[in-house]
Amino acid sequence: MRHRLQFTAKKLIRMALLLLGVSLTAFLLMDASPLDPLQTNVGQTALGSMSSEQIARLEEYWGANTPAAERYLGWLGSALRGDLGVSLLYRRPVPEVIGQRLANSLWLLVLAWALSGAAGLALGVLAGASRGRWPDRLVRGWCLLISSTPAFWLALLLLMVFAVWLKVLPVGLSVPIGAAAPTLAQRLRHALLPVLTLSITGAANIALHTREKVVDVLDSDYILFARARGEKHILRRHVLRNVALPAITLQFGSIGEIVGGSVVVEQVFSYPGLGQAAVAAGLGGDMPLLLGITVITAALVFGGNLVADLLYGVVDPRIRRGAARG
Amino acid sequence: MKNRRKNALILLFFACLLLLAITLAGGALSETASETNFAHKNLSPCPAYPFGIDWMGRDMLARTLAGLSLSIRVGGLTACVSAAIALALGTACALSGGWVDDLISWLIDLVMGVPHILLIILISLACGQGFWGVTAGVALTHWPSLARLVRGEVIQLCAAPWFRMSRRLGVSRGQLLRDHLLPHLLPQFLTGLILQFPHAILHEASVTFLGFGLPPEKPAIGVILEESMAYLTTGRWWLALFPGLTLVAVVALFALMGERLRLLLAPASAQD
Numbered sequence: 001m002r003h004r005l006q007f008t009a010k011k012l013i014r015m016a017l018l019l020l021g022v023s024l025t026a027f028l029l030m031d032a033s034p035l036d037p038l039q040t041n042v043g044q045t046a047l048g049s050m051s052s053e054q055i056a057r058l059e060e061y062w063g064a065n066t067p068a069a070e071r072y073l074g075w076l077g078s079a080l081r082g083d084l085g086v087s088l089l090y091r092r093p094v095p096e097v098i099g100q101r102l103a104n105s106l107w108l109l110v111l112a113w114a115l116s117g118a119a120g121l122a123l124g125v126l127a128g129a130s131r132g133r134w135p136d137r138l139v140r141g142w143c144l145l146i147s148s149t150p151a152f153w154l155a156l157l158l159l160m161v162f163a164v165w166l167k168v169l170p171v172g173l174s175v176p177i178g179a180a181a182p183t184l185a186q187r188l189r190h191a192l193l194p195v196l197t198l199s200i201t202g203a204a205n206i207a208l209h210t211r212e213k214v215v216d217v218l219d220s221d222y223i224l225f226a227r228a229r230g231e232k233h234i235l236r237r238h239v240l241r242n243v244a245l246p247a248i249t250l251q252f253g254s255i256g257e258i259v260g261g262s263v264v265v266e267q268v269f270s271y272p273g274l275g276q277a278a279v280a281a282g283l284g285g286d287m288p289l290l291l292g293i294t295v296i297t298a299a300l301v302f303g304g305n306l307v308a309d310l311l312y313g314v315v316d317p318r319i320r321r322g323a324a325r326g
Numbered sequence: 327m328k329n330r331r332k333n334a335l336i337l338l339f340f341a342c343l344l345l346l347a348i349t350l351a352g353g354a355l356s357e358t359a360s361e362t363n364f365a366h367k368n369l370s371p372c373p374a375y376p377f378g379i380d381w382m383g384r385d386m387l388a389r390t391l392a393g394l395s396l397s398i399r400v401g402g403l404t405a406c407v408s409a410a411i412a413l414a415l416g417t418a419c420a421l422s423g424g425w426v427d428d429l430i431s432w433l434i435d436l437v438m439g440v441p442h443i444l445l446i447i448l449i450s451l452a453c454g455q456g457f458w459g460v461t462a463g464v465a466l467t468h469w470p471s472l473a474r475l476v477r478g479e480v481i482q483l484c485a486a487p488w489f490r491m492s493r494r495l496g497v498s499r500g501q502l503l504r505d506h507l508l509p510h511l512l513p514q515f516l517t518g519l520i521l522q523f524p525h526a527i528l529h530e531a532s533v534t535f536l537g538f539g540l541p542p543e544k545p546a547i548g549v550i551l552e553e554s555m556a557y558l559t560t561g562r563w564w565l566a567l568f569p570g571l572t573l574v575a576v577v578a579l580f581a582l583m584g585e586r587l588r589l590l591l592a593p594a595s596a597q598d
Contacts, residue, residue, distance in 0.1 A: 018439055019434055100563045148577035149570075150528050153570035160566065256438070257441070260441030294440060305439075
């Protein structure tokens with residue numbers, strides 16, 4: 001048990017260091033951008049009509065003349081206390097904006113994550129178990145096609161078919177316009193097309209990788225031996241158990257893909273989620289919000305990796321014992 | 327029995343030819359692509375204009391071809407740069423070990439921790455958007471997975487008996503690298519390079535679609551699809567359908583080429 005705790009602590013420290021790196025990288029990139037905090041926030045015309053003292057005071061306010069290192073340390077200090085600054089676009093504290101947007105996005109992300117994982121695993125096992133025959137060819141062809149399709153075009157296609165042509169699903173937004181207290185059914189109806197897009201694109205990747213693993217397992221000596229002994233249920237007893245570890249890696253590793261995909265898909269469906277906020281922040285030069293979203297997203301991804309690492313021990317007794325010994 | 331090797335080579339040849347033709351045709355058509363003609367606009371696809379006409383009287387076929395050509399060129403440039411970064415960092419990682427290995431591995435984790443789209447947006451912003459912004463963004467985000475692959479491969483090669491023996495026999499580092507490592511890495515590297523293409527093209531299109539990439543006056547696929555959004559609800563389906571469909575075809579062709587090359591170059595699966 002102590003070793004498990006040590007292992008977790010090590011991973012947590014690594015995660016904290018990575019998050020520090022992400023925030024520093026994002027900060028430096030934004031600092032390097034030619035976007036002038038004054039021009040983007042005040043506007044060219046307003047800036048032109050201001051006196052030089054006013055401009056100087058604004059420059060002081062946004063820290064245009066403070067060195068980058070000092071500003072980063074200042075940001076880091078307040079970020080550790082939970083203060084990520086004020087969003088320039090929404091004029092509200094960044095954690096508040098992110099929290100609200102994330103609550104909207106979470107519907108999409110969780111549904112798409114679960115759906116793509118389940119569908120990908122099922123398709124991958126099906127393809128691997130029938131290697132070379134038509135189900136395998138079909139699944140592989142489908143996955144190749146889908147992984148060559150840009151998520152936003154797939155979203156446009158679904159939108160054209162279901163919302164414009166058949167008129168059965170809404171064109172966009174997360175709730176009907178003007179709905180003060182949306183029902184669960186309304187929310188799900190609006191989330192359906194984005195979730196479908198994200199699941200279809202996400203499942204292809206997982207299916208292809210799962211297939212490779214299933215093929216590897218089926219080629220192994222122990223499967224040959226099991227066959228020679230005339231065992232039944234080889235798929236359930238041997239293949240699924242051995243595919244469990246890579247499947248966990250894939251499932252938790254796909255968080256980044258899903259979040260990245262949601263940035264594009266939310267834009268197509270005008271879904272007021274985290275991804276749309278990221279695009280708005282980038283286009284509008286809202287640096288505090290973009291920085292906050294980057295760090296939160298990275299934390300989600302690293303958190304997923306951490307959970308995968310911890311689950312290995314739960315699923316695989318060898319790793320559990322190996323960790324206890326070392 | 328069919329000869330898989332020959333089939334794959336024929337496929338590679340024709341795919342290359344087709345892609346080259348698209349690139350050249352698109353390059354030649356880039357003038358036509360932005361020609362406006364308000365005498366006839368909003369035409370749905372017909373024999374004279376198979377991809378239709380948009381709301382400014384521009385021929386969608388010319389626009390699509392020009393966009394694909396641009397995509398292929400940007401994709402090629404970024405895939406080559408990121409594959410070169412991957413090769414350099416991956417080998418450096420494996421050969422030097424110690425803190426260099428730790429640092430580069432940490433960097434790989436770092437880049438992989440932020441969703442590609444978000445990181446490309448950040449880099450593109452840092453470079454002032456436009457062509458160089460999106461090129462730098464895509465090139466600097468796509469190397470980690472290939473670098474990890476190269477690192478693993480080099481570590482494996484260095485542990486091989488014949489490699490250790492030639493090292494003991496006093497073969498110089500440069501010669502080891504040239505005669506023993508690179509020939510073994512080349513197949514992996516080539517496939518990795520070609521398989522970078524689809525990702526690079528798709529990410530370029532996505533970032534341009536979001537408004538952080540190529541400028542709106544360029545006929546890029548991302549720009550075309552972004553503009554078509556405003557006209558979709560009025561039933562002008564051809565503005566989005568054909569440009570997207572051809573992009574999918576081009577990307578799938580690259581993916582297919584990479585996949586075939588991978589099977590061909592790996593001895594265990596060459597006859598599969």
